Amino acid sequence: MNSSFIPIEQWGFPVRSVFIAAGPCSAESRDQVMATARGLAESGISFLRAGIWKPRTYPGTFEGAGEEGLKWLTEARDEFNMAIGVEVANPEHVEICLKHKVDVLWIGARTTPNPFAIQAIADALKGTDMPVLIKNPISPDIDLWLGAIERMQNVGLTKIGAIHRGFSSSKKVLYRYAPNWKIPIELKRRVPDVPLLCDPSHICGKRELIYSVAQEALDLLFDGLMIEVHNNPPVALSDSKQQFTPDEFLMLLKRLTMRDEISDSDEYQTRIKELRLEVDHVDDHIIKLLAKRMDIARQMGVLKRRHNISTLQPKRWEEILESRVNAGKEDNLSEDCVFQIFQSIHEEAIRQQEEES
Ligand code: PEP
Ligand code: MN
Secondary structure (H helix, E strand, O other): OOOOOOOHHHOOOOOOOOEEEEEOOEOOOHHHHHHHHHHHHHOOOOEEEOEOOOOOOOOOOOOOOOHHHHHHHHHHHHHHOOEEEEEEOOHHHHHHHHHOOOOEEEEOOOOOOOHHHHHHHHHHHOOOOOOEEEEOOOOOOHHHHHHHHHHHHHOOOOOEEEEEOOEOOOOOOOOOOEOOOHHHHHHHHHOOOOOEEEOHHHHHOOHHHHHHHHHHHHHOOOOEEEEEEOOOHHHOOOOHHHOEOHHHHHHHHHHOOOOOOOOOOHHHHHHHHHHHHHHHHHHHHHHHHHHHHHHHHHHHHHHHHHOOOOOOOHHHHHHHHHHHHHHHHHOOOOHHHHHHHHHHHHHHHHHHHHHHO
């Protein structure tokens, strides 16, 4: 993928230290849009988001105000001098947004995984300079996300950003759509120049969790946040529990700490160098220990074959997992982390045993 992404600060609307998009899940009425936009403008927010075509899970729920909603949004844009952004899911949506001169489009998590829809949207945008934000697909498939970005690039768009909004999972314990930070981190590694935003509202599904997820995104050097704000959340027609009032949103912004990637401080520079050397040293040990463990695994592979024994030993594997997870807990390592590491080690050990025998 060639790397011709224009930094978000150069997209043509004000960006503070990070890009902030805020506004209701859905544009519901003229009064609701204007009241929310007024509250946001008073807090210095200059980018208003709102859905006008809503991808609802079940039919019969509020599916958005449609083109009518764009009249309210453009009125808010003119009155409060804000840029506006809406979600598009097909070429017809794109045409309507171009007609109303919408400033930014975003592609929702249910559209990103559909290459036909993405290509149709890209074709409708060909020849324009439209900024497009692409949410991650609902399942943790980085290639579908990268593919959607590439389809936009292929029609000549250069103002392209990505939004991490969490992934669908069968175990909805804490989050509505759990974050999986390693995926946006890997996306950034593969396309370093793509502006990366986080949408903690859809990740969390409830207001109380949003601060910590938003702060984590800033700690991970995301370039911006998209957050849902409604003038009266309890009566919102969609995503009521995850929307802030404009005042609550302002308090949230004040609590958040922006981060820098580098620092000129001598104290920081000296100490971080020392600590990085220590990390390099420990990582060397880890690699050597892993190699040693695999050497033993290969010897076990030969022995098992000689006695016609299966490579996988379910009881032993269960014991290993349990004892390593417990040992990890004593040293303050999370169960999930130890579990995943040993799953990878076990997978490689099996591969090496099979290879040897
Ligand atoms: C939204 O931003 O309102 C929305 C529907 O987002 P997502 O595609 O992330 O669910
Ligand atoms: Mn929403």
